Amino acid sequence: xxxxxxxxxxxxxxxxxxxxxxxxxxxxxxxxxxxxxxxxxxxxxxxxxxxxxxxxxxxxxxxxxxxxxxxxxxxxxxxxxxxxxxxxxxxxxxxxxxxxxxxxxxxxxxxxxxxxxxxxxxxxxxxxxxxxxxxxxxxxxxxxxxxxxxxxxxxxxxxxxx
Numbered sequence: 794x795x796x797x798x799x800x801x802x803x804x805x806x807x808x809x810x811x812x813x814x815x816x817x818x819x820x821x822x823x824x825x826x827x828x829x830x831x832x833x834x835x836x837x838x839x840x841x842x843x844x845x846x847x848x849x850x851x852x853x854x855x856x857x858x859x860x861x862x863x864x865x866x867x868x869x870x871x872x873x874x875x876x877x878x879x880x881x882x883x884x885x886x887x888x889x890x891x892x893x894x895x896x897x898x899x900x901x902x903x904x905x906x907x908x909x910x911x912x913x914x915x916x917x918x919x920x921x922x923x924x925x926x927x928x929x930x931x932x933x934x935x936x937x938x939x940x941x942x943x944x945x946x947x948x949x950x951x952x953x954x955x
Contacts, residue, residue, distance in 0.1 A: 864922020
């Protein structure tokens, strides 16, 4: 469903990741670009899920969209920091969550038709988003980033790349 063949288009890079949990299979493709200030941002996302028999398709599509936004929040903005051995984010209200400007301009969802027993739809979409973002950042910058939040670990030397 993603335009994977266009992944090498100048200024845009794609990352892919897949995951299985709660008897559901999920694949995510993330596209990253540089904005007008040369900052890396998620441009577009595609998420497909095989969750077995689906009863309420609208709810599953909404869960997949939410999973992408939550995954972006965790991967690009998240992280727990400590100062003097004390956690600096003691409650959820202190965690950074993706806002409209951090979210993709489009999230495309696809439910894979299946007669298998129903699986989970809330949690399974979140885990592959971070690795897909990391793979897209690598495709764009040539840097492997393995710590969260991902964007704080992209080195400044990359800022000169187109």
